[in-house]
Amino acid sequence: MIYADNAATTKMSKKAIDEMVEYMEGCYGNPSSLYEFGQEAKVALEDARNRIAACIGADAKEIFFTSGGSEADNQAIFSAAKLGEKHGKKHIISTAFEHHAVLHTLERLKKQGFDVELLDVHKCGVVTPEQVRAAIRPDTCLVTIMFANNEIGTVQPIKEIGEICREKGVLFHTDAVQAVGHLPVNVREQNIDLLSLSAHKFHGPKGIGVLYARKGVVLDNVINGGAQERGKRAGTENLPAIRGMAVALEEAVGNIDSYTAKLIPLRNRLIDGLNKIPYSELNGDAEKRLAGNVNFCFEGIEGESLLLLLDDKGICASSGSACTSGSLDPSHVLLAIGRPHEVAHGSLRLTLGEDTTAEDVDYIVKSVTEVVTYLRNMSPFWRDLVNGKRPHVFAE
Numbered sequence: 001m002i003y004a005d006n007a008a009t010t011k012m013s014k015k016a017i018d019e020m021v022e023y024m025e026g027c028y029g030n031p032s033s034l035y036e037f038g039q040e041a042k043v044a045l046e047d048a049r050n051r052i053a054a055c056i057g058a059d060a061k062e063i064f065f066t067s068g069g070s071e072a073d074n075q076a077i078f079s080a081a082k083l084g085e086k087h088g089k090k091h092i093i094s095t096a097f098e099h100h101a102v103l104h105t106l107e108r109l110k111k112q113g114f115d116v117e118l119l120d121v122h123k124c125g126v127v128t129p130e131q132v133r134a135a136i137r138p139d140t141c142l143v144t145i146m147f148a149n150n151e152i153g154t155v156q157p158i159k160e161i162g163e164i165c166r167e168k169g170v171l172f173h174t175d176a177v178q179a180v181g182h183l184p185v186n187v188r189e190q191n192i193d194l195l196s197l198s199a200h201k202f203h204g205p206k207g208i209g210v211l212y213a214r215k216g217v218v219l220d221n222v223i224n225g226g227a228q229e230r231g232k233r234a235g236t237e238n239l240p241a242i243r244g245m246a247v248a249l250e251e252a253v254g255n256i257d258s259y260t261a262k263l264i265p266l267r268n269r270l271i272d273g274l275n276k277i278p279y280s281e282l283n284g285d286a287e288k289r290l291a292g293n294v295n296f297c298f299e300g301i302e303g304e305s306l307l308l309l310l311d312d313k314g315i316c317a318s319s320g321s322a323c324t325s326g327s328l329d330p331s332h333v334l335l336a337i338g339r340p341h342e343v344a345h346g347s348l349r350l351t352l353g354e355d356t357t358a359e360d361v362d363y364i365v366k367s368v369t370e371v372v373t374y375l376r377n378m379s380p381f382w383r384d385l386v387n388g389k390r391p392h393v394f395a396e
């Protein structure tokens with residue numbers, strides 16, 4: 001099997017697994033318990049918090065553990081909205097290609113009377129700082145823009161956007177779930193007030209993540225109960241997962257340079273190979289993208305059929321995001337960058353990882369080329385394109 005879906009989730013690191021087992025077996029006390037066995041767990045919890053904070057340039061007091069990226073996004077956005085509302089500010093700026101954890105949270109706020117403005121995304125998959133500057137109004141309370149897109153891998157000018165928000169006195173949140181552990185992230189240098197991260201996207205366990213909130217940004221509770229996480233997120237801490245996340249994050253951050261140097265040539269080899277398929281195009285900028293991300297549209301293809309036939313060939317890939325597959329709507333990300341519906345339906349995301357080899361890439365290119373040809377040969381839609389009854393969207 002070739003696993004080319006690392007944006008959906010990653011294989012756990014061996015070190016992180018060992019760390020988790022150690023804590024499940026040997027340190028199962030409750031960090032809130034006062035006896036020494038509980039306090040050992042408390043020390044291990046705070047040690048993990050310190051180490052995670054160091055990996056993103058934050059202070060330990062600014063790290064709040066959550067159940068993952070989705071919860072962190074929800075809490076960040078609801079908190080900023082509540083703070084804004086207090087001052088009569090109900091305008092929120094985001095983009096049309098955010099993750100659903102952000103978009104659906106914003107929809108909820110819209111129903112509560114917030115004015116949500118989604119910026120257009122340029123066809124290269126990037127939002128510019130100038131767009132953000134032009135959109136900020138006196139009643140803007142939050143700008144939330146993802147660090148790197150989960151479908152097309154494009155990386156946003158976060159530091160520059162953060163600088164504008166600082167200057168204008170507007171809170172800036174970034175969903176950095178695809179970036180942390182893959183790109184250098186430093187909340188101080190990049191002017192970030194709120195940031196979401198998730199362990200399972202960098203070889204850590206599923207169901208654990210972090211909301212970073214800059215000192216002074218008051219969080220609102222999404223989960224109510226006990227006084228854990230300084231009263232901002234109730235529930236007994238998942239210490240094994242938190243320890244596993246800390247170990248995986250340190251490992252990922254330490255490997256960023258070697259990982260990037262290894263993956264970029266493989267990614268480019270895959271892009272070059274798939275570019276040879278007629279009437280196909282890469283989605284998003286070829287350079288300003290995550291080292292492992294390749295996303296293509298093929299004319300005259302249904303993404304779902306492509307995935308199933310690739311699965312038969314032992315390749316795990318994705319079409320649109322994992323959360324939307326199963327629905328017949330084309331990816332909102334591809335529509336946001338201006339792909340027409342009929343082309344957006346024929347998309348394929350391949351996300352490479354540490355284990356990917358050049359042989360894997362060559363096998364993927366060969367398999368995708370075969371499957372695309374096979375599917376086109378049976379498609380009435382493709383026949384219309386060939387006969388000139390419909391215009392092509394892409395050049396040959």
Ligand SMILES: *Cc1c(COP(=O)(O)O)cnc(C)c1O
Nearest residue numbers: 068069070099101150177178198
């Ligand atoms: C995976 C992902 C999420 C959701 O994270 P979970 O930990 O699975 O809840 C949010 N945003 C982006 C960009 C993601 O890729």
